[in-house]
Amino acid sequence: MDGGQAQIIEQGVLTAPDEEWDVAVRQAEVIGRLAAEPRVGLAAADAAASELGISQRQVYVLLGRWRAGEGVVSDLLPGRSSGGRGQGRLPAAVEAILREVIDARYLNRQRRSVASVYREVVRRCRGGGLPVPARKTLERRIEALDPAAAATARKGADGARRLRSAGGDPPSIEGLLQQVQIDHTPVDLEVVDERHRLPMGRPYVTAAIDVASRCVVGLVVTLEAPSALSAGPCLAHTVCDKRPWLERLGLQAVAWPMSGKPHEIYVDNATEFRSEALRRGCAQHGITPAYRPSPRSSNGWWRLGVRASTPAGAAWSPTPTPRPAVACRRS
Template structure:
């Protein structure tokens, strides 16, 4: 190939400018001319060689490349060529080498024919090339200064363009779009049938013009074979799937300390859990996790039988920020060997575009806790790849090893019935999961960070101190579901429950009836809410008026009870109706738990409020407490002594009625 050398008139690029070698000095110096302005300079050859070694000199300038005739050069290794092509290449090369060894070639018949004959005799070639062939080979080599230009390019022979017109290609493209939209498994005959119909319609609209000729089905097969893999994937699966399949994996986000970036997401676990009372499978729970990006440690999680929701997000975030306590020991002699050291408020929380992440609740809590929310682009899960990979690890390396696993694909089950093999309750799974987190996952080397997550977290503790909220009550005042309500003299109504107390008096006196206030409540306990008046920095707690009903009541349970009241046409303020509705809910949940349908049992578990916070919770009916009787007045003594002890009163007599008649 053409290269860089110390020859006069050689032009090369150096530091963004073009230079020409004007003269070579005997002492090893080179006189250079800068072509842009003609300035002359003297540079040592050793300096130019050093610059060439650093990649700062290029002899193939843009002007030279533009003026050089285009010669197709085979750029791949020669051993990829067939034996016949390699033999032909070596033959051409040996002919040129023999002729050029005799001096500057002169391409006339009188000069070249004796040389060609002598070279053929030397090689034993019975069919020597013509003078024209030798000239053509020499011109290719001389133009490119690359012997690979002599490789026979059999792949470039034949017509390079298609024989179909642009209108026919457009109809074929439309037929492919329609066929793959109807079915991702569309075949060439299906596409061909659609194309023929379009050609017939197009020719029917033509008024004396040139008619389109229908191609053969072999043409369709060839065109599909020549189509790019990306384009076929786009037609079959859509743009998002094609971009995901053919994208290049690049270096992800870099973090330098713990809690700098946390990622949150949900997934249904590939595992069936059972009800510990009935032993029936409840279904696959939904796991919400928060992952520290720097250490890949699990900051916190929330497990329930409900769908992804804002309540699940709040539960996982609360668990992530607070220090961890060991799970209740429901499986004997199975304790975690290592503590769970992760807690603290993350600086950035990366979320996707689920509805539970776009509500007012998360934005309000993030503002109160000074957490910045970062949303991923739509259909780009790689922007939070750490949590996506962790959820896959949980399912594949933990859940798939437990009895009752459903596996990731239905065909992987074979004859295995996961619901019949399910043996773990929610409380038992919680204990197993937390032990796996701290004793297994956290102690193994993570390929993404090059060390164990546990060790990475301990390393991060050396460069950052972790702060907690002032106290637990202050923290609970900042995390929960948020809404706006009007304050009236009878208090505040949230989800049909009325809240009132003396703590609302200052807000009511300052701003009047009907003022809008900010309300925060825990969806797992509706017994109390936190209320901010206009301009207030801190909330005030306000209890529910009916504590007997609202204490420890979940938002889902309250919704179900209100639905029963609406069906019965009862007023929501009727306490007896509330008690009856709650009793009916308990009975309905018990019936659902014993149902033969797994979907009903899962719904019952969600209504009961079974979660990682309350794995053993049971829904109970409200038992009305009898009102205390007023104290009786003292009876005067028969003797008239006021201070004397009263004699025992005679027991009242009563009559017992018999069935079918009266009796004494």
Template sequence: MSDNFLADKDWEEAEYRAQVLAELPAQLTRGNVDWAMRELDVSRSTLFRLVKQFRQDGRTSALLPDTRGPKSGMQPLDPAVEEIVAHHFKGFFATRRKPTRTRFWREVAADCRAQGLAPPSIRRLGRWLEQHDQAKLMVRREGKDKAERRYLATPGGLTADSPLDIVQIDHTKADVTVVDPVTRRPLGRPTLTVAIDVNTRMVLGFHLSLEPPSLLAVALCLSHAVMDKSHWLTARGIGTGWPVHGIPRAIHVDNGAEFHASAFGLACAEY
């Protein structure tokens, strides 16, 4: 097994931990602690350690698993356990009843215990589900029409229910030529990188540069989109308000190389 594979698996683990911990309220209760323990398949003491690390640091990398000792990949389920899982998948989970993963896990765990078998963790069960064709699963749970709308490329508009649900980032050449302040010789047309909120159609942030589109331009635009604009406006003597900022829930981009650089995805996950 390669080091890159191990690093990728470690990062996936950290991302999943961040997703779960981000849903926990500031004041923990027994209910949400038990839920998080099941989701992450960890002990109570480990969960509280992870919560402390995440809230103090705020970055996904703070949740990377301990790298000491050997690591193993996902082991196959015991055949008897997998038979129970497959039975409940076909007759319960992959149906129009659309039960949650937690309810699916409870049904599986109950049957496993009744047969004296150790039930899989809810996370391991989730990994098992991810191995299935998600489009076919949605057909069985929600119908062909909804599955096709999600998984097939169809014409239509893009909508977002709330601000920051979807933010689109793209580059364009500004329709202006910048000249040298002394020689007046043309230096070129600047590149404008803009982040637009789909729900409000407001410009969330931008970056302007004479450099060609790059990962740096994307990072600076996204940083501008996330930050509060009051200090930025004051520094430039602008009295108009610009009350838009925050972390996008999803970022839509085109196929530019700068958007598909691994550093871009890692940075989005990190912060």
């Protein structure tokens, strides 16, 4: 009794299915008679087994359950599994030890092995008089951890970088030229002198890509290393009409209708994008410069756009194959 109320423990009388309850009632009639005898021989067990349609061994199992219980029908109901696929079978105290040891011993920069962590689990369980879980149980708990979070805890942010998205969350862009990303990359070819065929170096491409349309809206190719002298002209090329530039190149048949002043340019933290000239030029024309938050984060939209602008990105990414040579007349 607790607080004047009786505690009623449900043993299956109200929850057992009708089929199981009917079988238990029939078995109780036979097993009850056997349990009244001081000794149940093989002949009596065989007769009960024949009557119930079960084996002799099952008769003795039911008889043991009847005598160990209260001698009621519910003693013969089939047992219910407390575990099962996808459900824990360990005591709550053992589960708590597993979590504590994994957090304290496995998820740290000492990078202990699973064997070392398991030895600590065994030590704590035995010290608390608890059943020791199998090592496979510990391995399943570790495999269920978030891979990126576990790698960060054991190896730091650098170790988890390959498990995370390179581009992070995509920017919230609603209209054309709302954000334009600008960056540089070397072209996969070698420029050589027209007369002596001496290498002059690899040109750099500075490209501006509109995030909303994924279109290249500005482009500058130069043999000089990336600087404000390439970032500024690329931004100017983004704003200007491309037709005069294409006509000077003899490309009258090529259409490049993308142009306009961007609301925001998104760049990395390189020196050329931090220059006073570029900042003042953007302020002069009402363009907002936005910088990548982390030096190691990826300028994902720009790289996706560059790869989509050329066949397989062949002319945009350095490769170990021999680079083609292009003759250039020195000015």
